[in-house]
Amino acid sequence: MVGIDEFFKSSRPAPKKKTEPSGGLTAEDILATIPDAHLPDVVEDKKFNFFAHAKATSSTGGADTPEIPSAKENCLSGLTIVFTGVLPSLDRDAAENLAKKYGAKVTKSISSKTSLVVIGDEAGPSKVKKIKQFKLKAIDQEGFIRLLSEMPAEGGDSEAAYKAKLKREDEERKILQQIKEEEDAAQAKKLARQNELKVKQEELVKKAASSNRLPPEPVKEISDDEKLWTVKYAPTNTAQLCGNKGQIQKLKNWLDNWFDNAKHGFKNAGPDGSGIFRACLISGPPGIGKTSSAHIVAEALGFDVLEKNASDVRSKTLLNSNLKEVLTNTSVVGFFKAKDSNEHNKNDKRFCLIMDEVDGMSSGDHGGAGALSAFCRITKMPMILICNDKSLPKMRTFDRVTYDLPFRRPTEVEVRSRLMTIAHRENIKLDPTVIGQLVQATNNDIRQMINLLSTVSKTQKSIGSDEAKDVAKSWKKQTILKPFDITSRLLNGQIYLPNSNHSLNDKIDLYFNDIDFAPLMIQENYLSTSPLGVHTQPEHLERVALAADDISLSDQINSLIRSSEQQWSLLPFHGVMSSVKPSSEVAGNINQRINFAGWLGQNSKTMKYQRLLQELQYHTRLRTSTDKKELRLDYLSLLSKKLTLPLVKQQELGIEEVIDVMDYYYLTREDWDSIIDFGVGQDKGDVILQKIPTKVKSTFTRKYNAATHPIAIYKTGNSVTSGGSRKEKVDYEDVVDDDTAKDEEDESQADSSDKIDSKKDKLIKEVKPKARKPAAKKKKTS
């Protein structure tokens, strides 16, 4: 929104009354009448107003929704408002929407540009500090409501509001201009198209007449009205793309200079470092114009676009056979154009490959990502890869070989003019303030917003802010939350307040987003909050204890669910006990970064130690008469001393003694390491190992390896040589790899032989055993 307000900036707090038109009410006048809210921990009490304080504390008790006055239109225009803490009876989201509805700019963090802060309970200390630092006006909920009811329309006559108004008008003018331009362009295009069709038609008729045939049917043209809005209003030039201007420019530069770079063999990085890449990777969430940008940029530069997407099979074999040849081709499109018709003549014979939805390569596309990243290193024509999530493990192979262009979600301002243009052309009355809500509901997804408009407009021709609220609610995209989001929502105190409209079912649903990770994440992070309404440490400790109780009880339930009993009907109960209840005890401000569950790492460590211990027990069982547990508790600490002290005290001379002990217990050299690893406290592995000089250690290893040692029990698995079992183990993955390797060899040979066809065809099952033989052979020779 139009926030340019520096009116209440600390540097010039004096009222600007003199410069204003006479008789006008300003935001500051009204704000001055509203008492300041009480700031917690005020060091130097600026303007402490006991009345407001009393009111603020008394109003925290009631949970009933206060009556919100109907304010005048755009009355908060030009103000930048920050909401912090828990407002006594207004939901934070509701309050923010209210402010936005009346034209204020709502931001999350406090800066010098903030004009006022609406403060509630439990406001973060850093925010309070900032308020003091910038000497900002802070009001409580009641003050906010009063502000709403008293502000005149259009934000009064203050300079800021005036500026905001000017800016808004300016923007409207711009939109109108854009609409006109687009309409003209559409009209011109239509005319041109009609002319073209007419000419074509005449030609055809002429041809038909000359060869005495019936004139053919007129070519059918799909009219704009039958298209989806997302197609109808798809951007046609770079100016129409919303947001990411910088990245699009980068893409353009890279593509434009591609062949110059190719001449230098991709050695010169160039000013923006893009010169060394043969491919680029556009990444970003859906619906923000990634594919559109790639197509528009490539077409604007006169490239012939070849697109592959997730609806094509893109396995390694197919990429190898289909794409490889294409990469060195030239396009014939250029030959069909008149020489002087196109300014980008030099690019006319050039291809550009767009690989869409690279992260959509899945089960059917075996080895596709690897093959694609290999192409990125050698390609002879520019490749543009597009994906949603660059952080996925399977996308890591593209990290070094592609020019990274992350696209961001466009902001409200960037989207607004485009949406207004569309609404205007479709004759829908769209309230500009509604766009903010749409942006929020769709997660800044332009395509979704256009879809939404097109559907809603079927029945409603004007969309005001009240209708938009319902619309936005039902259109909210539902996606599965990531473990981190689940944790931050559960541990955030907001959802447990009586006036929050989250039912218990909503909270359990959070758990059901990821039933495996939610409990682990809560267990990892439940200590790092400061619970709401808790001020002393013992109280906090009590809450933590309650939460810990619940978590441990939930473990009992978990064992019933996942053990052989498989009582999955207990799952909702497990959700309550493992996630909802503990977090309801400790929910509040989250003080630290949310950590990933450490349980997984610890668990695998436990398993490893169990395995080592098992091995030790096997080896020593002729000399010891205990089970695994007893061995760890009774024998190992002593053994550890016996195996290390001689080395520490007598250095090289102690080696003999240690080896004797090892032989007596049938321990191997690896067992020596693991016994030391088991040490805790003073005897911790690292501590002991530090005491033994490296020279002694290496002599010890050499001496041990030089002699043969008694082995009590052979593991059965080891006695069989690997040769026999190998052959059966050749799995599909190996087959595919070797298959493609073979294909590459075959390519160098004659292409005409029939064998290759059957081999390339994945659907022929009989090929598999055939392919296995060369695979096995290869392993033997290597």
Added chain:
Amino acid sequence: MTKTFSTLLELPWVEKYRPHKLNDIVGNEETVERLKRIAEDGNMPHMIISGLPGIGKTTSIHCLALELLGPDLYHQATLELNASDDRGIDVVRNKIKQFAQTKISLPPGRHKIIILDEADSMTPGAQQALRRTMEIYSNTTRFAFACNQSSKIIEPLQSRCAILRYNKLADDQVLARLLEIVKLEDVKHNSEGLGALIFTAEGDMRQAINNLQSTVAGFGFVNDINVFKIVDQPHPLVIQKILASCTNEKNIDKAIELLDGLWNKGYSSIDIVTSTFRVAKTLPGIDEKKRLELIKEIGFTHMRVLEGVSTYLQLCGLFAKICEL
């Protein structure tokens, strides 16, 4: 019963009385209104209809397709795949793509329609493969998805579609439809019976009609006793009364009396505990903290019952404990 045996062996009533016109669809007026406009104007957008089972998602899509294309073109220009069909990535890449590419001459404003029922059971890979197909062939082909959980549809597909959410049907909407059927089928009933049907269906029209048919087939007369015999579920209202008397009035005797009623009807303790759990989640008039404590107690009893201790004493213990809270 005046009916002969043969007339009882007809189609399930849910199929027999499935609406064939958008006008006949009950509930979700606003959304259905929108669909009607689409059916008139043509140019149907891609859409996802999501909502609970039995509220008319699939029916609406079929009605819409039928009204858009007419009975002649309907079979030619629609492709319907549901969870019983193979919908792996290969089918999306071959069958669906081919259908999208085929040319069928349709009147202006009409498009081929691909109906993907139960789309939430499609694998993410298959959904990924739909993305560009939806865009490239959008001039000739439109997609309609029906699903229970829209969160199981990957975000890029949601972004391409109009998302229509269906809400539970209101009780009077279900009742109106039931009365219609009752009249057409000439079923003997009383109002308590219909009330019980509506109550047990919880806004699920299909279940209400199925239960109605089973009750008629089993007893021939629809009253609440017969309905609860068919549905066989401890009456949630009774459970709610028990919980209320425990939490608000602290009156254990009254609670036990009501419990006896349920127990003597022959409900097993597992049925009673699970419906207590469900009722407690939305029990009005208690604050969140207490509700969680309540659920904790019920849950542990549930555990014990599952472990095999499913005695009457356990249930009494549960309600006594709730009184203590």
